[in-house]
Amino acid sequence: MTSTSQVHVRSVRDEPAKGDGVRVLVDRIWPRGVSKEDAAVDEWLGEVGPSTELRQWFGHDPERFDEFARRYEEELEGSHAWQRLQDIVAEGRRVTLLFGAADREHNQAVVLQALLTR
Template identity: 80%
Template sequence: MSTTAQVHVRSVRDEAAPGDGYRVLVDRLWPRGVSKEAAALDEWLKEVGPSTELRRWFGHDPERFEEFARRYERELDGSQAWQQLQDIVADHGRVTLLFGAADHEHNQAIVLQDLLTR
């Protein structure tokens, strides 16, 4: 991965901005109430999102976030979708990971950003 790569995180409900670069939705499910046009995606990488089981266990409970991040990282290890996301970041340099959750601080896009910028 390029050391000049920039990975940003935004809600899919935020209006697209010129500085977003390549916009990737990293949710397994399409966010409710968001049209495909409003999302202004370059790519929807469903499979990089957490499994249904992990998502249900987490339940967007901030107290479970650290454990969620650990379990999610284990799920990603060796997955084709994780490799695809790394390739997207390497190819585009500036990428915005989009999430549909209401919580802007405790979601999978935050975990992915951390992993991609380590």
């Protein structure tokens, strides 16, 4: 179990901060309009992002978020990218999960943070 103070969630469009630690992009697709330099990503784990099918079903509808989180957790089982993310967090450094969605409360990074800190 990891403390929530170690795993943070930020938009990839936010200005990088000194306290971000390891910056991990958790989107399957690189966010539109964001350069690699501006993103300052240390690691891009695209395969840890939700499948295209799940992402399209969810459509960032807050009413579907709980079901999205449940389905997404199922998708992560056995994923090498999910294991890699857990390994990064287990190293004990501060980790910032970066997402490209406009909704800061209903996205895969929020789900990943909850899973990593429970």
